[in-house]
Amino acid sequence: MGLVTKILLTGGTGYLGKRLLYRLLSEGYDVFITVRNKHKVFLDNGFSEKVKYVDVDDGALEEFFKNEMPDLIIHTAASYGRNGESLAEVVEANLSFPVKILNLAVTYGTKCFVNTDTSLPRELNAYSRAKKQFMEWLEICSNKIDVINLQLEYFYGPNDSSTKFITYVLHELQLGKGFIDFTDATPFRDFIYIDDVISAYLVILNNVQLFKGLNTIPVGSGSALMLKDLIIQMRSITSMDNVLLHFGKLPMRENEIMYSCADITILKQLGWKPLYTFEQGIMQTINIEKTSYDTN
Secondary structure, three states, X not given: OOOOOEEEEEOOOOHHHHHHHHHHHHOOOEEEXXXXXXXXXXXXXXXXXXXXXXXXXXXXXXXXHHHHOOOEEEEOOOOOOOOOOOHHHHXXXXXXXXXXXXXHHHHOOOOEEEEEEEOOOOOOOHHHHHHHHHHHHHHHXXXXXXXXXXXXXXXXOOOOOOOOHHHHHHHHHHOXXXXXXXXXXXXXXXXXXXXXXHXXXXXXXXXXXXXXXXXXXXXXXXXOEEHHHHHHHHHHHOOOOOOEEEOOOOOOOOOOOOEOOOOOHHHHHOOOOOOOOHHHHHHHHHHHHHXXXXXX
């Protein structure tokens, strides 16, 4: 575990955060997660007894910093704005709330803030703009607290939200529809399987002493593929070759990014590398989701 033992994790009930929480607890870290109502938090067996909760609504957050003095913050809480959230809710989750955490961390002497950033450009949408605005505050405070900014590419995995691109395409294919409409799907994207993302966080924690001041570390597979090719590959993997893929039927979204790929040099220097190819990640996703479905 190195120099870090006590961690405050935000977003510990979300897709990324929950999987990171399970790994941290399995590795023996002392983990607290921020919650609004712990009675609505559902964790897998064996983990509920290990995790500790910090209620963000009743003033307990500052009491936590006063009494517990966490070594490190991992911020994964986010609102993408895909489920009808208001602008105020998106800004609260991606800017106001983390600024509050950052302020308390600086005030009470937390050593390091690990931020979950996005590779999306600032001007794309409200989510990415709020994320980049928070980065400005991290930069301002980086002379008082070490900042490790993990800039994530497009991660995917089993039981992810249907609003995510990979999950949406897989589920549409598995429904066996006659056709699916897409844009031209010519942008290039770097997709990384969720387990590889989690292992990247662990590598950072094990080497946290190497990072001083402000550090931005891209996290991805290090390889970008055209969306059209990925969609065709998913159709083949799911054995749904009879489903027609209508490329060009939908318009590109405004401010579309045509190329995005992580430079994983820093992570590789720390001994990390992705273990899953895109095909392996998709197969793992399908197999785990099938097992989950069969046991329910």
